[in-house]
Amino acid sequence: MFSVTILGNNSAVPAYERLPTSQLVNMDGQKFLVDCGEGTQLQLMRYKVKYSRISHIFISHLHGDHYFGLIGLINSFGLLNRQQDLYVFGPPPLKNIIELQLQVASTRLPFALHLKEIAKPGVLMESDDIEVSCFATDHRITCYGYSFCEKRVTRKREEAGGQPRRYAFCADTRYSEKLAEQVKRYDLIYHEATYLDDQREKAELRYHSTARQAALLAKKAEVKRLLLGHFSSQYEHLDQFEQEARAEFPNTDLAKQGVSYML
Amino acid sequence: MFSVTILGNNSAVPAYERLPTSQLVNMDGQKFLVDCGEGTQLQLMRYKVKYSRISHIFISHLHGDHYFGLIGLINSFGLLNRQQDLYVFGPPPLKNIIELQLQVASTRLPFALHLKEIAKPGVLMESDDIEVSCFATDHRITCYGYSFCEKRVTRKREEAGGQPRRYAFCADTRYSEKLAEQVKRYDLIYHEATYLDDQREKAELRYHSTARQAALLAKKAEVKRLLLGHFSSQYEHLDQFEQEARAEFPNTDLAKQGVSYML
Secondary structure, eight states: OEEEEEEEOBOSSOBTTBOBSEEEEEETTEEEEEEEOTTHHHHHHHTTOOGGGEEEEEOOOSSGGGTTTHHHHHHHHHHTTOOSOEEEEESTTHHHHHHHHHHHTTOOOSSOEEEEEOOSSEEEEEOSSEEEEEEEOOOSSOOEEEEEEESSOOHHHHHTTOOOOEEEEOOSOOOOHHHHHHTTTOSEEEEEOOBOGGGHHHHHHTTOOBHHHHHHHHHHHTOSEEEEEOBOTTOSOOHHHHHHHHTTOSSEEEOOTTOEEEO | OEEEEEEEOBOSSOBTTBOBSEEEEEETTEEEEEEEOTTHHHHHHHTTOOGGGEEEEEOOOSSGGGTTTHHHHHHHHHHTTOOSOEEEEESTTHHHHHHHHHHHTTOOOSSOEEEEEOOSSEEEEEOSSEEEEEEEOOOSSOOEEEEEEESSOOHHHHHTTOOOOEEEEOOSOOOOHHHHHHTTTOSEEEEEOOBOGGGHHHHHHTTOOBHHHHHHHHHHHTOSOEEEEOBOTTOSOOHHHHHHHHHHOSSEEEOOTTOEEEO
């Protein structure tokens, strides 16, 4: 089992029941949380995700819609008497922000919290089966995408001629050819599509992408499948995002909250 | 119109659709937000509160379930292009926490944000009609309750023999006779009732109150009406809170999310 469950698919201000960015990556039972916008713990409860099993949290960047829910989740882990170590990765000064808030409440967590600030792209976590690494994206502030790669195929899939699978969360970014190289021939990528293409200039100015640009990136990278997310609150209906992207890259889906996408 | 709208009535970890503490006090159209747990902006949207009109936010203390939603709300005010000044009061180092998070995202707010750290109890805001002040409660860390007082009655109510009305949000606290003096003969108080009285010792240990203690406080203070909130996540059903409190103080209600209580 290798899946991505969408917890929040909106950008910036929540709207139309869409919450800010967060998603859960499940690789054979090992659970990773990617970004943690405000309300992520509520979404985990709503969708009945067994979130105590999250071992690592990866934060792409320090715009609020990607991490304001982190301190609340960590705090709740403490109140729920979590014992297992928790690893949190993100750009500086994430460690300061979290530690300051724990400190002022005199919070004593019952588990070991490892806050790891990312200094440069590279491998962050590796086991016999899995490798998680980060790569830079083209955004207004330091921002990392994350890739989740199988190192070998399970025996069952090997017999069926399967290859190790790869998923990338491409974070917030402008259209970037460098990024296309980074995720070349991945099985699945999640790429932001904050706007439709008629607002390409606005997207460029704000270091974001349009649905069409996300699709062009997927095409250039020759990935198998594309998930679109991080929709602007200015759009109530999202059908046009799907249409616009599919015109360039047919195997596109809108990332829907509460839905698990299988690799 | 003088009302209190409950946005969150739970303590600590959200549970059973109950969110952490937050409420909106409306005094003739002037809107004050009291506490701002994670998800407060979602609740404001859900209950269709015109939250752009909130002029002041009062934070009782820096336990996460009382303020983790503040940075998200401030950020959203910015993204929604708020112009009106915003005043935020709370204990130190609230200012540092908020400023650090705004700074790392290079956030430029389009409105003036006045972060006021409270050094001691006293009057915080005063107009011709309204006075808002804070008072210390008995909690594990520095914690303030807030009282909202009319300074005069509107002509219509004066003709009917009305008196200026007073509401107090008593924050997190142990049972405290000093607090009873503070809210003497108020029209309405909101008092925490984290536990039922069979867990009185646990309440004491954690600087919280039971439903019975909240009712005894209301009786001692001779207030007109009591609202109970800040329920522990260990309770799914709350009927016993109402029963236990009403045995001591009949004019008690459970603070329900999305409900406005009129003074």
